[in-house]
Amino acid sequence: MLVDSLVLANIHPSVLPAISGLNVVGQRQAAGIVETWSVAACISAADRAVKAANVTLVRVHMAFGIGGKCYMVVAGDIADVDNAVTVASDSAGEKGLLVHRAVIPRPHDALWQQLMEG
Numbered sequence: 001m002l003v004d005s006l007v008l009a010n011i012h013p014s015v016l017p018a019i020s021g022l023n024v025v026g027q028r029q030a031a032g033i034v035e036t037w038s039v040a041a042c043i044s045a046a047d048r049a050v051k052a053a054n055v056t057l058v059r060v061h062m063a064f065g066i067g068g069k070c071y072m073v074v075a076g077d078i079a080d081v082d083n084a085v086t087v088a089s090d091s092a093g094e095k096g097l098l099v100h101r102a103v104i105p106r107p108h109d110a111l112w113q114q115l116m117e118g
Contacts, residue, residue: 004041005040006041008044008047012047012057015043015050015057018059019062023056023059028106028112029077030076030103030104030106031075031081031112032073032102033071033072033073033102034071034089034092035099036070036071036092036099037067037097037099038069041070041095042092043070045072045089046060046088049084049085050074052087053076054076055076055080056076058073058074059072069099075115081103089101
């Protein structure tokens with residue numbers, strides 16, 4: 001059964017590196033996380049988020065083995081991260097595929113390292 005599908009004609013250049021690994025972030029900043037019920041919804045949400053806000057798309061993680069869920073991590077100034085998370089959440093929410101969202105203004109060093117290193 002097909003849960004979701006996606007065609008992106010003009011994908012943001014940071015999305016593919018975020019899927020295959022990590023986009024590097026230099027200093028600790030605010031972090032935003034959006035979790036979705038499908039990989040397609042997460043990729044679409046990530047694309048919209050980085051086009052709408054001045055953030056770094058750190059990664060898009062496809063969580064194999066737990067029903068096809070996916071999450072994305074963005075980093076940047078708090079206002080930009082909040083905007084990106086809102087845009088991504090709205091994108092996934094339009095299809096009823098939003099699981100959860102979080103904005104962390106000042107992540108603890110250990111959490112920051114975990115988010116940045118995978």
